[in-house]
Amino acid sequence: MGFFISFEGIDGAGKSTQVQRLARRLAALGFDVVTVREPGGTPLGETLREILRNPVREMDPRAEACLYAAARAELVDRVILPALRAGKVVLADRFTDSTLAYQGAGRGLSVELLSALNAFVTQGLSPDCTVIIDLPVAAALARVGAPGERDRMERLGPAFFSRVREYYLHLAGQDPTRYLVVDGGRAPEAVEAEIFRLVKEALGRCTR
Numbered sequence: 001m002g003f004f005i006s007f008e009g010i011d012g013a014g015k016s017t018q019v020q021r022l023a024r025r026l027a028a029l030g031f032d033v034v035t036v037r038e039p040g041g042t043p044l045g046e047t048l049r050e051i052l053r054n055p056v057r058e059m060d061p062r063a064e065a066c067l068y069a070a071a072r073a074e075l076v077d078r079v080i081l082p083a084l085r086a087g088k089v090v091l092a093d094r095f096t097d098s099t100l101a102y103q104g105a106g107r108g109l110s111v112e113l114l115s116a117l118n119a120f121v122t123q124g125l126s127p128d129c130t131v132i133i134d135l136p137v138a139a140a141l142a143r144v145g146a147p148g149e150r151d152r153m154e155r156l157g158p159a160f161f162s163r164v165r166e167y168y169l170h171l172a173g174q175d176p177t178r179y180l181v182v183d184g185g186r187a188p189e190a191v192e193a194e195i196f197r198l199v200k201e202a203l204g205r206c207t208r
């Protein structure tokens with residue numbers, strides 16, 4: 001099996017930027033790297049991404065959770081597991097913790113039920129390590145643009161994103177070996193260097 005790293009954090013924290021930068025760094029070391037983003041990465045997943053970004057009307061939170069989960073089921077089965085079986089390093093821009101943080105802490109659904117849903121759609125796969133890019137809500141929302149330019153989730157407001165951020169930090173506290181928390185408030189180069197250092201350590205600890 002290869003090595004599976006997920007990236008988490010509130011919208012605008014810098015995940016997409018850092019996934020690309022880490023992919024380049026690991027490829028330069030000779031790793032075969034695959035990057036994916038959620039929701040998306042498969043034909044069904046990309047269709048669900050469009051629905052989730054711009055639904056015809058506001059949806060029930062349970063329906064929302066199931067759509068993210070459906071996209072994840074496809075991505076795991078069609079892309080992530082085959083890549084890991086081929087010995088690749090997979091970098092995922094969001095994974096199961098996004099559901100716990102956004103639909104659980106953010107929307108108020110049961111984290112226990114969402115964990116069971118996650119286990120079902122991932123076939124039990126969980127990341128070898130998870131990079132949490134942490135940033136105060138105001139700074140992150142300033143990066144995603146003016147209110148008029150934001151998508152459905154980005155419009156949810158500071159109180160929602162504070163709950164999401166706190167939940168990520170709570171998860172990190174529960175399992176400091178798996179979760180690598182990085183201060184996303186610095187220049188992209190500084191964030192990149194720290195993530196690269198921490199991931200190299202995590203790869204070194206991996207015995208597979």
Ligand SMILES: Nc1ncnc2c1ncn2[C@@H]1O[C@H](COP(=O)(O)OP(=O)(O)O)[C@@H](O)[C@H]1O
Nearest residue numbers: 010011012013014015016017143184186187188
């Ligand atoms: N460390 C950083 N400092 C300042 N701006 C950043 C930083 N990292 C990313 N950005 C910018 O902030 C915006 C959101 O970054 P992005 O990587 O798309 O975040 P996310 O994927 O977490 O939503 C982009 O315009 C990006 O260029």
Ligand SMILES: Cc1cn([C@H]2C[C@H](O)[C@@H](COP(=O)(O)OP(=O)(O)O)O2)c(=O)[nH]c1=O
Nearest residue numbers: 010011012038039068094098099102153154
């Ligand atoms: C994967 C996932 C994403 N989301 C949300 C978080 C984001 O607002 C949105 C994904 O859009 P995206 O543009 O990828 O996020 P970002 O702005 O962080 O790059 O979907 C959930 O609510 N639950 C989930 O399980």
